[in-house]
Amino acid sequence: MPQSDDDWIAGLEARLRLDDPRFAHGFGRGRPRRPREYRRxxxxxxxxxxxxxVVVGAVLPHGLLLAAGLVAAACAVNLFDTSRRRRLRLPRS
Known part of the structure; x- marks a missing residue:
């Protein structure tokens, strides 16, 4: 027996509230916010x-600051990857 559309929409709304509460709350108020994937x-x-x-470490010949900047830049690049966060999250079924 197929689910009614109301049940399907209520389930979709509940998953949206769990995934990104700020986005769902903005929709309820009529002023939507950007989804989490676009807030960077x-x-x-x-x-x-x-x-x-990196620039300060290169201008001042300071190797430790330069290396720390390169490592921090590599870590910061991972913050831009939104698909990685979706893959790590397991479905709640």
Whole structure:
């Protein structure tokens, strides 16, 4: 017996609230926010700090700062990958 459309939409809404509560709350108020996949403020901040450490480490001949900046830049690149977060999350069924 097929589910009614109301049950299907209620299940979809519940999964959306679990996945991204800020996005779902904005929809309820009529002022939608960007989904989590498109909010990358922390990633840009981390990349800016890492690249500034690389530049300072290169301008001042300081190898440890340069290496730390390169490692931090590699870690910051991972923050931009949204598909990785979806693969790590297991479905709740």
């Amino acid at each position: 403020g922390r990633a840009w901040l981390a990349m800016t700090l890492a690249l500034s450490a």
